[in-house]
Amino acid sequence: MVSHRGVSGTIxxxxxxxxxxxxxxxxxxxxxxxxxxxxxxxxxxxxRSYGIHAMLNAVCEPEGTGAAVLIRALEPLDGVDExxxxxxxxxLEDLCSGPGxxxxxxxxxxxxxxxxxxxxxxxxxxxxxxxPALTESLRIGITKAAELPWRFTAPGxxxxxxxxxx
Numbered sequence: 001m002v003s004h005r006g007v008s009g010t011i012x013x014x015x016x017x018x019x020x021x022x023x024x025x026x027x028x029x030x031x032x033x034x035x036x037x038x039x040x041x042x043x044x045x046x047x048r049s050y051g052i053h054a055m056l057n058a059v060c061e062p063e064g065t066g067a068a069v070l071i072r073a074l075e076p077l078d079g080v081d082e083x084x085x086x087x088x089x090x091x092l093e094d095l096c097s098g099p100g101x102x103x104x105x106x107x108x109x110x111x112x113x114x115x116x117x118x119x120x121x122x123x124x125x126x127x128x129x130x131x132p133a134l135t136e137s138l139r140i141g142i143t144k145a146a147e148l149p150w151r152f153t154a155p156g157x158x159x160x161x162x163x164x165x166x
Contacts, residue, residue: 001077001124001125001126001127001128002056002071002074002102002106002122002123002124002125003078003122003123003125004106004107004108004121004122004123005106005107005121006078006079006082007076007078007079007080007082007083007105007106007107008074008076008077008078008079008106009074009075009076009077009078009096009102009105009106009159010074010075010077010127011071011073011074011124012073012074012075012153012154012157012159012160013071013072013073013151013152013153013154013157013159013160013161014069014070014071014072014151014152015069015070015072015139015140015150015151015152016060016067016068016069016070016150016152017057017067017068017069017070017150018061018065018066018067019037019065019066019067021144021145021148022144022145023139023142023144023145023146023148024037024066024067024068024145025037025047025066026038026066026067026068027066030066033047034066035114036059036113036114037057037059037066037067037068038063038064038065038066039059039063039114040059040062040063041058041059041060041061041062041063042058042059042116042117042118043058043059043114043115043116043117044056044057044058044059044108044112044113044114044115044116044117044122045057045058045059045068045113045114046103046108046109046110046112046113047110047113048110049099049100052100053099053100053103053104054100054103054104054108054109054110055070055099055100055103056070056071056099056102056103056106056108056122057069057070057071058071058117058124070099071099071102071124072098072099072102072151072160072161073096073097073098073099073101073102073153073157073159073160073161074096074102074105074106074159075096075154075157075159076092076095076096076105076159080092080095082107083095083096083105083106086104086105086107087101087104087105092159093158093159096159097159097160097161097162098161099161106122108122132154132155133155134152134153134154134155135152135153135154135155135165136149136150136151136152137149137151137152137153137165137166138150138151139151140161140163151165153165
């Protein structure tokens with residue numbers, strides 16, 4: 001689950017990125033932009049995509065190794081009315097069904113880059129119930145290393161981004 005300032009959702013889709021493959025920002029090495037990726041695990045790596053959308057990632061390797069998991073989609077739980085107001089949409093399925101959408105719905109901006117995901121203000125919490133087996137598929141929305149099966153989705157979830165895995 002991801003929680004931020006009274007709104008939250010269950011993670012239903014992620015993608016993995018590692019410095020050894022060219023789709024990862026860390027592939028270019030340590031820069032001002034990628035510093036967070038090479039920092040301690042459990043930190044938020046928030047960056048702007050296409051100059052428009054904030055994207056939330058969880059740094060996940062030991063310090064010095066650039067790797068993160070992009071949180072692509074959430075099933076909304078708490079603060080749905082606030083999410084609807086931030087996104088300007090009513091359909092529950094459209095609130096957090098993509099990484100830019102979920103950052104907008106949760107009010108996550110670039111100022112939260114490098115913050116601790118255990119202590120907040122963004123918190124990634126363990127699920128309350130057992131997690132079912134995940135569906136593994138190819139990452140989407142990228143052209144480099146697109147053949148890697150590093151997209152993980154909750155099977156049958158109507159909240160994952162499109163295209164939905166088969």
